[in-house]
Amino acid sequence: MILEAEPGKVYVDRDTGEPLEVVGKLVPVAPSQSKLPWTPETLRFCPWCQQLSQIDLNDCPTCGRRMGPPDQ
């Protein structure tokens, strides 16, 4: 899940009521040619554990399972 967050605020999952854990920060892509790899275009969700990982990885860094080719 991707949402806007303010520092110090606690966000709760709408479905489960569980507090959300920040797993990554997204940065704006335009207008600068940022060198930072963490943009929405370079991330995807692991189909097994639903955690964000980099899109070019074959194995999930969180659960270690094979994610297969990215959806494009």
Ligand SMILES: [Zn+2]
């Ligand atoms: Zn995973």
